[in-house]
Amino acid sequence: MFNNQLTLNDGRQLSYAVYGNPRGFPILFFHGTPGSRYECSFVDGQQLGEDTCMIVVDRPGYGLSDPKNNRTILNWTNDVKQLLDHLGLLKVDVVGVSGGGPYALACAVKLEEYVNHVAIVCGIGPLAISGDSGSVSDDEKRSSIEKELSAPEKMAEQIAQMHAHPEAMGEETTNNLSEFDRSVIMPDIVKKWIKNVKEATRSPEGMITDYKLLLQSWEVALNEISIPVYFWHGYQDDMVSLQHPRFLAEQIQGAELEFIEGAGHLGAAIVGTRNAVSLFKEKRESNDF
Numbered sequence: 001m002f003n004n005q006l007t008l009n010d011g012r013q014l015s016y017a018v019y020g021n022p023r024g025f026p027i028l029f030f031h032g033t034p035g036s037r038y039e040c041s042f043v044d045g046q047q048l049g050e051d052t053c054m055i056v057v058d059r060p061g062y063g064l065s066d067p068k069n070n071r072t073i074l075n076w077t078n079d080v081k082q083l084l085d086h087l088g089l090l091k092v093d094v095v096g097v098s099g100g101g102p103y104a105l106a107c108a109v110k111l112e113e114y115v116n117h118v119a120i121v122c123g124i125g126p127l128a129i130s131g132d133s134g135s136v137s138d139d140e141k142r143s144s145i146e147k148e149l150s151a152p153e154k155m156a157e158q159i160a161q162m163h164a165h166p167e168a169m170g171e172e173t174t175n176n177l178s179e180f181d182r183s184v185i186m187p188d189i190v191k192k193w194i195k196n197v198k199e200a201t202r203s204p205e206g207m208i209t210d211y212k213l214l215l216q217s218w219e220v221a222l223n224e225i226s227i228p229v230y231f232w233h234g235y236q237d238d239m240v241s242l243q244h245p246r247f248l249a250e251q252i253q254g255a256e257l258e259f260i261e262g263a264g265h266l267g268a269a270i271v272g273t274r275n276a277v278s279l280f281k282e283k284r285e286s287n288d289f
Contacts (some may be wrong), residue, residue, distance in 0.1 A: 001018065001019050001041065002017065002018045002275060003015070003016075003017050003019050003037070003141060004016050004017070006019065006082065006083055006086050008079060008082050009082060010164065012060065012065070012066040012067075012068060013064065013065060013066045014057065014060075014065050014079055014082070014083060015058040015063050015064035015065045015068075016037055016038060016055055016056060016057040016058065016083065017037035017038065017055075017056045018054070018055055018056075019040060019041070019043065019048060019053070019054040019055075019056065020048030020049070020052050020053045020054050021048070021049075021050050021052065021053055021054070021132070022051070022053055023171060024048070024051045024052040024053040025051060025052055025053065025093075025253060025280075025284060026053045026054075026055055026087070026089050026091075026092045026093075027052060027053065027055065027092065027093045027094070027095060027276075027277065028055050028056075028057065028080070028092050028093070028094045028095070028104075028107070029054055029055065029056040029057075029094075029095045029096075029097070029273075030057065030059070030094070030095065030096040030097065030100030030101075030104050031057075031059070031062070031097060031099075031100050031101045031196075031200070032057065032097050032098030032099045032100055032102075032269070033059075033098060033099025033157070033206075033207060033210040033211070033214075034057075034062065034099075034162075034176065034197065034200035034201055034206065034210075035062065035097070035098075035100065035196060035200050036058055036059050036062050036063040036196050036199035036200040036206045037056040037057065037063055037064075037199070038056075038192065038195050038198075038199050039056060039097070039196045040054055040056050040273065041096075041175075041192045041195075041196070042189050042192055042193075042270050043177055043274060043277060044272075047277060048275060048277065049281075051281070051284075053278075054276065054277075055083075055087075055092075057079075057080070057083065057212070059100075059103065059206055059207075060076075060079070060205075060206065060209070060248055061075065061203055061205030061206030061207075061208075061209055062147060062200050062203075062205075062206035062207075063199050063200065063202060063206075064203075065206075067162055067203070067205040067206070067209070067226065070271065071209055071213070072213060072216075072219065073102045073103060073106050073213050073218045073219070073220060074106050074110065074218070074219045074220060074268060076103050076106055076110075077106050077107055077109075077110040078256075080107055080111060080192040081111060083115075084111075084114055089114070089176055090114065091114060091115075091116055092114055092115060092116070093115070093116050093117045093118070093119070093276075093280045094107050094108070094115055094117070094118045094119070095118075095119045095121060095273055095276050095277075096118070096119070096120050096121070096123055096159050097121045097123070097269050097272075097273060097274075098121070098122050098123060098124060098215070098239075098240060098269060099124055099210055100123075101121075101122075101123025101124055101125075101248075102123070102124065102126075102213075102214070102218055102220065104118050104119075104120060105118065105120065105220055105222065105225065105229070105248075105252075106218070106220050107216075108225045108227055108232060109220050109221055109222075109224060110230060112225075112226065112227060114132075114181070115227055115284070116227065116228075116280075117228045117229070117230065117279075117280060117283060118225075118226065118227065118228070118229045118230070119230045119231075119232065119272070119275075119276035119280075120160075120229065120230070120231045120232075120245070120248065120273060120275075120277070121205065121231075121232050121233075121268065121269055121272035121273050121276065122232070122233050122234055122239075122240055122245075122265050122268045122269050123231065123233075123240070123244065123245065123248065124141075124214065124240050124244055124247050125138075125243070125244035125245075125247045126214075126217070126218050127141060127142045127145065127214050127215055128215060128216055128217045128218075129237050131147050136243050136244050136247045137243060137247075138241055138243050140241075140242065141240070141241065141285055142215065145211050145214060146215065146251075147212060148169070149211055149212060149215075152208060155204065155207075155208060155211075156204040156208065159201045159204040159207055160201070160204065160210075162197055162198075162201045163197075163201035163202060166194045166195075166197040166198040167194050169194075169197050170193055170194040170197065173193070174190055175264065177264060177266065177267070178234075178236045178262060178263065178264040178267060179262065180234075180236070180260075180261075180262035180263045180264065181263065181264045181266055181267030183267075184263075184267045184270050185266060185267065185270065186245070186270060189270070192205070192213040193266075196271075197257075222248065222251035222252050223252070223253070225252045225253070226253070228254065228256075229249075229252050229254075229255045230254075230255070230256050230257075230258075230276065230279065231245045231248065231255060231256065231257040231258065232258050232259075232260060232268060232271070232272030232275055233245040233257070233258075233259055233260065233268055233272070234259070234260050234262075234263030234264050234265055234267055234268030234272075235259045235261050235262060235263060235266060236262055236263060236264045237263070237264055237265045238264065238265065238278070239264075239265040239275055240265060242259070245257055245259075258275075260272065
């Protein structure tokens with residue numbers, strides 16, 4: 001893994017990590033909420049092989065990336081475009097996991113000429129307005145996020161505690177895993193997850209902004225997406241309900257949705273990402289772009 005930083009046009013720093021062969025075919029990976037450039041470390045070099053490069057970007061306010069004023073899901077693509085130009089990349093595949101899903105779909109709309117395929121793994125859908133046909137009917141998730149945001153100082157304090165004691169979150173998470181997830185999440189992955197949580201919570205800015213944006217209109221025209229989009233979601237996911245991938249897949253023409261039997265949120269994040277890497281390889285080998 002190689003850590004890198006790019007100075008953007010507005011002077012902000014954008015941090016990213018490169019896994020696998022830097023000269024291999026590039027896959028952009030967008031982390032969850034919270035998350036960081038360390039999040040995809042569970043995809044080992046053997047699976048990536050000599051022909052694949054995974055580029056994981058800290059969204060503004062996470063890790064070493066500077067916060068961005070007036071950040072939106074859609075204008076995230078401006079940062080991505082600058083990164084693609086900096087790296088000289090003309091074509092990429094994109095993976096968005098959990099809270100990173102909306103940002104991956106934004107790239108499918110705004111950066112269509114650069115993107116071959118998109119994979120959404122245990123991804124969250126729009127939660128803008130309860131009962132709105134353009135949003136997922138998930139009042140429980142919406143209320144949970146609204147409650148967190150109603151006390152921003154308390155939320156910032158909780159994020160600071162996560163940074164100070166990431167192992168506590170790791171323990172809390174692993175104590176409630178499904179049987180499937182326990183078979184997938186080995187002790188080395190737990191250690192990597194704890195490292196990811198600590199890096200993700202250097203500042204409360206990234207997570208708080210992500211939460212705010214999930215309750216607003218994405219301004220992403222899902223029905224205009226024309227590139228192939230694939231969804232993987234855990235059938236036992238109790239963090240992002242099955243309504244989310246079903247809603248999103250219905251909005252996107254030709255989208256494919258696969259449920260992973262027995263998988264919870266974290267198990268699906270790992271297995272779904274690995275499935276996406278394998279599928280993208282198959283597509284390249286068959287020249288299916």
